[in-house]
Amino acid sequence: MTEPSASTEVTPDDLRAVDGRVPGRRGRATRQRLLECTADLLRVGTYRDVKVIDIARDAGTSPATFYQYFSDVETAILALAEEMALDGARLSALVRDRPWRGRKGYETAVALVDETFDFWDQHRHVLRVVDLATDEGDQRFRQIRTRLLHEVTLALADVIGRAQDEGRQPGGIDPMATAGTLVSMLAHVAAHLYGFEFWGIRTRDLRQSMARQLYWGTTGQKPPST
Amino acid sequence: MTEPSASTEVTPDDLRAVDGRVPGRRGRATRQRLLECTADLLRVGTYRDVKVIDIARDAGTSPATFYQYFSDVETAILALAEEMALDGARLSALVRDRPWRGRKGYETAVALVDETFDFWDQHRHVLRVVDLATDEGDQRFRQIRTRLLHEVTLALADVIGRAQDEGRQPGGIDPMATAGTLVSMLAHVAAHLYGFEFWGIRTRDLRQSMARQLYWGTTGQKPPST
DNA sequence: ATCGTAATCTGACGCTCCGTCAGATATCGA
DNA sequence: TCGATATCTGACGGAGCGTCAGATTACGAT
Numbered sequence: 001m002t003e004p005s006a007s008t009e010v011t012p013d014d015l016r017a018v019d020g021r022v023p024g025r026r027g028r029a030t031r032q033r034l035l036e037c038t039a040d041l042l043r044v045g046t047y048r049d050v051k052v053i054d055i056a057r058d059a060g061t062s063p064a065t066f067y068q069y070f071s072d073v074e075t076a077i078l079a080l081a082e083e084m085a086l087d088g089a090r091l092s093a094l095v096r097d098r099p100w101r102g103r104k105g106y107e108t109a110v111a112l113v114d115e116t117f118d119f120w121d122q123h124r125h126v127l128r129v130v131d132l133a134t135d136e137g138d139q140r141f142r143q144i145r146t147r148l149l150h151e152v153t154l155a156l157a158d159v160i161g162r163a164q165d166e167g168r169q170p171g172g173i174d175p176m177a178t179a180g181t182l183v184s185m186l187a188h189v190a191a192h193l194y195g196f197e198f199w200g201i202r203t204r205d206l207r208q209s210m211a212r213q214l215y216w217g218t219t220g221q222k223p224p225s226t
Numbered sequence: 227m228t229e230p231s232a233s234t235e236v237t238p239d240d241l242r243a244v245d246g247r248v249p250g251r252r253g254r255a256t257r258q259r260l261l262e263c264t265a266d267l268l269r270v271g272t273y274r275d276v277k278v279i280d281i282a283r284d285a286g287t288s289p290a291t292f293y294q295y296f297s298d299v300e301t302a303i304l305a306l307a308e309e310m311a312l313d314g315a316r317l318s319a320l321v322r323d324r325p326w327r328g329r330k331g332y333e334t335a336v337a338l339v340d341e342t343f344d345f346w347d348q349h350r351h352v353l354r355v356v357d358l359a360t361d362e363g364d365q366r367f368r369q370i371r372t373r374l375l376h377e378v379t380l381a382l383a384d385v386i387g388r389a390q391d392e393g394r395q396p397g398g399i400d401p402m403a404t405a406g407t408l409v410s411m412l413a414h415v416a417a418h419l420y421g422f423e424f425w426g427i428r429t430r431d432l433r434q435s436m437a438r439q440l441y442w443g444t445t446g447q448k449p450p451s452t
Numbered sequence: 453a454t455c456g457t458a459a460t461c462t463g464a465c466g467c468t469c470c471g472t473c474a475g476a477t478a479t480c481g482a
Numbered sequence: 483t484c485g486a487t488a489t490c491t492g493a494c495g496g497a498g499c500g501t502c503a504g505a506t507t508a509c510g511a512t
Binding site: 021023024026027030061062063064065068 | 460462463
C-alpha cells in the first residue's frame with residue numbers, strides 16, 4: 001500500500017522472489033499460473049475478497065509460494081495490469097494510423113469506439129482495480145493507467161492540433177485538454193456499458209453518440225448525418 | 227457480497243441490528259459515529275484495508291457493536307453512499323433550473339462542470355467504492371449510482387429533446403444516449419482531475435473543454451468563442 | 453546415469469481480524 | 483425507585499496473513 005519496488009515484468013532484473021534471485025523456467029511458470037488464478041478470482045469475485053490462500057489453492061500450490069513471487073495481492077494485480085497495458089497499444093495505433101478527415105474520419109471515430117469497447121470488455125476486471133488504486137493514490141497503478149490513456153490522448157491531441165493549424169478548429173482551445181476529455185468519455189462509457197443498458201440505452205446508440213462527439217471534438221467538423 | 231437486505235436509511239423500518247428492532251436515540255448516535263469513522267478511514271487509507279476492528283476502535287466501541295448496525299464494511303459504505311446520493315440532487319436541479327440557450331446556456335454548462343467537480347471532490351472516497359462495487363455487479367451500489375447519474379442524464383436528455391423539436395439538433399440521435407455519454411464525460415473527468423494535472427493539463431482548460439462539449443452536445447449549437 | 457548445487461516449494465507457527473454469542477450495563481417511562 | 487428494554491462488550495473458534503527453516507526438485511557437470 002505504501003511503496004513500489006520498481007518494475008515487475010519483462011526486466012529480468014529484480015522480480016523479488018527468493019532474496020532477489022532471477023527465476024528460472026519452473027519459477028516463471030509458477031508465477032504465471034499464480035497470475036492466471038488471480039485474474040480468474042478477480043473475474044468471478046470482488047477485489048476485497050481475493051485472498052492469497054485461494055489463489056494458492058487454485059494454482060495447486062501453497063501460500064508461501066505466492067509470497068515468493070508477489071509481496072501481496074495488490075502487487076500480483078499490478079503485474080496483471082502491466083500485461084494489460086501492453087495490449088493497449090492497439091488503441092493509440094488506431095488513432096495514429098487512420099485518416100481523420102471527411103467520411104473516412106468519421107469511420108475512424110467509430111472504429112476507435114469499437115476498439116475501446118472491446119478492450120474494456122476484455123480487461124474490465126483488472127481495469128476496475130487500476131481505477132480504484134489510482135484514485136487511492138497508488139503511484140504504481142497511476143503510472144500504468146497513464147501509460148495506457150496518455151498515448152491515446154497524445155495521438156488525439158495531435159489530430160486536434162492539425163485541425164487547428166488548418167483553421168478548422170478554434171485556436172483558443174487546448175488540444176490536450178480536449179483530447180483528455182474525449183478519452184475520458186470513451187473510458188467511462190466503455191467501463192459502464194452494462195450500466196447504460198440497465199437504463200435502456202442501446203449500445204449501438206452510445207456508439208453513435210460517442211463517435212459523433214469524438215469526430216466533432218477532434219476535427220471541429222459536423223459529423224456526416226447518419 | 228451477495229445480497230441486499232432492503233433499505234438502510236431514513237426508513238426506520240428494519241435497520242438490521244438487534245434482531246430487527248428499531249434503534250433509539252443512543253443507537254442512532256452510535257451508528258452515525260461508526261459511519262463517520264468509516265468515512266475517515268476511507269479517506270486516509272485504501273478500501274481493501276478498512277477493517278471493522280479499526281472502525282470500532284476509532285469510534286470508541288467494540289467490533290461487536292459494529293455488527294449490531296452493519297453486516298459488514300461494505301454495508302456501512304453503502305449507507306455512506308446513500309447519504310451522498312441525497313446531496314446529488316443539486317446537480318440535476320442545476321440542469322433543470324437554468325437556461326440552455328445562447329450565452330446564458332453556455333454559462334449553465336460551465337456551472338454544471340463546476341458543480342460536478344465540487345461534488346466529486348467532496349465525495350470521491352465514497353464514489354470510488356461505489357464505482358468498483360457497481361462494476362463488480364453489486365446491485366445495491368448500482369442502484370445508488372443510477373439514482374445519482376440518471377437524474378442528471380434525464381434532465382440533459384430533456385434539453386436535447388427540446389433542441390431537436392426546435393430543429394437545432396438532428397432528429398436521428400438518441401437524446402438519452404447522448405446525455406449519457408456527456409454525463410459519463412463529466413463523471414470521469416471529475417473523478418480523475420488529479421490525474422489530468424499529473425499530465426500537465428490545467429483544470430481550467432478541462433473546464434472549458436467540458437463546457438464546450440456539453441453545450442454542443444446538448445444544444446447542437448457552436449459554443450460562443452472564448 | 454549419478455551427483456552436487458542451486459532453485460523451488462512447503463509445513464508449521466504466531467499473529468491479526470472476523471463474526472457470533474451470552475451476559476453485563478445503560479436508559480427510560482411509570 | 484424499579485423493571486423492561488435498548489445497547490454494549492468480553493471472549494471465543496475460525497480464517498487468512500506473512501515468515502521462517504527445512505524438504506523437495508531440476509539440471510548441468512562429470
